[in-house]
Amino acid sequence: MKMYYNKYFSKQFLFSLVFNPNNMSFVVCCLLLAEIVVNIIVIQHVKYTEIDWVAYMQEVEGVLNGTFDYTYLKGDTGPLVYPAGFIYIYAALYYVTNHGQNIRRAQYIFAFLYIALLYLVFRIYMKSKKVPPYVLVLTCCSSYRIHSIFVLRLFNDPVAMVLFYASVNLFLNSKWSLASLLYSMAVSVKMNILLFAPAILLTYLTCLGLKGTLIQLTICASVQVLLGIPFILTNPMAYIHGAFNLGRVFLYEWTVNWRFLSEDIFTNSYFHIGLLALHMTLLLFFYSSALIYLRSYATLISIQKKVRRQLSDCTEKLNMDTASQLFLLPLFTANLIGIACSRSLHYQFYVWYYHSLPYLLWCTRFTSIGRLCILGIIEMCWNTFPSTSLSSLTLHLCHIIILLGIARNRPNLKVE
Template identity: 40%
Template sequence: MQRPYSSKLSNFADSLDELLRKRFFLISTLLVALNLSGCILVISRVPYTEVDWVAYMEEVAGVVEYGELDYKQLRGGTGPLVYPAGFVYFFSLLYKLTDHGNNIFLAQYIFAVFHSVTLALVLCIYYKCHTHVSPNGKPPFPLYIVGFLFLSRRIVSLFVLRLFNDGVQAMIMYIAVLLFMRNRWTMGCLIYSFSVSIKMNALLYAPGLAVLLCQARGFGGFASRVIAICLGLQITLGLPFLFHAPTSYLSRAFELTREFLYRWSVNGAFLSEDLFLDKKLAVSLLSIHLFVLILFGHYRWTANEDGGIPSLIIPQRFDRKSWLQFLFKDEHRKLRPFHVAAVLFSSNFIGIVFARTLHYQFYAWYAHTIPFLVWGGPYPWVVKTAIIFAIEIVFNIFPPSSYAAILLNLCHVSILISLWREARANRTTIYEASDRAKVK
């Protein structure tokens, strides 16, 4: 028998969800406007904390003021420039807008706008997933979970009090996600590649994107977009640096072996420093990461009736005509918005779970996707809410704590298990009804 207070809470949640469905645009606009006002209030009341902004400005000043194109000569107060060319162009614009980076207040106001734009984009993602209901007629999650997006103290801090580039990368990435959800694969890949050029953590989305591209456009469409658009944009943006000092640019901008400081590790604080820095740990985490991606790719993101991952990378027949068609034909199949978002967000999250280190600013990589990832799982709503708030609390604890790190990893593993326990994708959940017949 349902208890009276439980029944009242359920009725209230249903009423709130119905109100949001009917007035989502109006309510979202008001919430984003209130968020922007709140950010401005925070800027006026809370002191700015210098972390990386001055270093960003010093790094791009070498290009803007002195025309230096050798990446090994571009440095800031925190070390060498380690971001791709898109970062240089984007922050060069901010450099000019903020009087060589000296007008901190203006920079904070700009980042307040970035934060509000990011929220608006994420709200659109959630709403599009909610309105494109699953084949069983039920939305994948209640709309009221968007309320969690406005409760993160740490995210506001990362945007308007710290001015990290992680927020910029996330904002651009969500534009790409929306384009992918609209089956705008060419433009989406262009924006996605630009997101990678701001900061390489966007590559965590790449495995999921590869699966989606193969499902929507076939292997030929996937290959052409990766080579011509994603790789092409990286080369185009990097041309000035590649012509001048190619080795310097490639080794700095795309350095995959960079060491991170133990003292800033939010998720690794429960380890000893020796173990944290051990190369064997890095190799082990990378191996597990790849293994879990393969499991999700084959058993969750692809349909059993299609043959899983092998069907995406191997033609059904091995004759010459089949191979040529498989390698070069650009298919045209529309994917369901929720499937697109779920695969992209889970791909990114899997990378975060097995990251050797997460600094405070890395929270911006996935904070807005946590309610989405958590609420589709089998846990009671109380547990789901506790997981969301526990992760937020951990990222607000300074300095990093071993107990907080253990809690964070437990939350991550709990979400990963809930994602695995969700039903496997099938043709009905992957493709729009008009395109299911096109799948061979």
């Protein structure tokens, strides 16, 4: 008994629970249990705010009534602008929630989605062993906006991100085809998932070669075609333009990141083209380092497969932890670049990168205090409603600082 007490109640053990990424399991279990309680409290005691749920139900109802032409699918907030996967998922929610009327039931479904997303994210952090446990605690405790996006707003962004993080877990387990399937399903719910696509394509090419890449791209494309068949056969141009409209103009009143610009500049097509050019430039800038990381990733997983039986459990685990880090950094960096260059960010878009921010910051050389300050400032920017010129500029500054920190920590190697 004394030995047990000395082991699990010593200062050293308690210190490791807070700061050692290798001892994250206990903290993760506690956080998941705590989040279940928190979500129940939020649902029961915080007022639900209607934004898009009714519009989602109206759009889905049109399909259920036999309308497959995207030209005629609309809701109170405007035309349907999401791919077919969104329709199938929200059609299921339509029936489960009594045609969208049982909001409380919908909230509990989204609470379940939130816990599922946390589990998937925590699993990634446990596997990579990059971020200390206390950061995950602070992330959960400070995520007011994220809780709101899930259980108080019922947006479709969380659904897409749950599918995405499920695919990331499968990628890390080298379950390529199933990962591609879930990734494409996430894209079919909301197109922001395409921001990860440059890193995923590069991963395919480095790990699977050209033939393997074509197979995975075929899987991704097949998912989109199969899900969209009823709408493609009815009016293909309306479906493509409605569900995959890359030129859609956002409303200035909801922008989080460009409030310091005038509305004329915000809606100007040349401004949009400039942001796209900046996006491509930054992806090219980080291409060399991403290729180095992913080539190393491919080498490590290849070695792990070939000599698994010869390696000790400890060595194998170390190799795969390193491999996961080499995959995650290019993936999350590509997404951050896309978000930083976005034509507009709305409040629900915060979930697009919230859970990857700690990982990105712990891939820089910043001090722990500096990293936490950046996380706190970003949280303040996203919780400023309505957004201001100062909050928008500050958000951009934080994005720039993170990208500079990642760039500064790039490997000094030449890509042949």
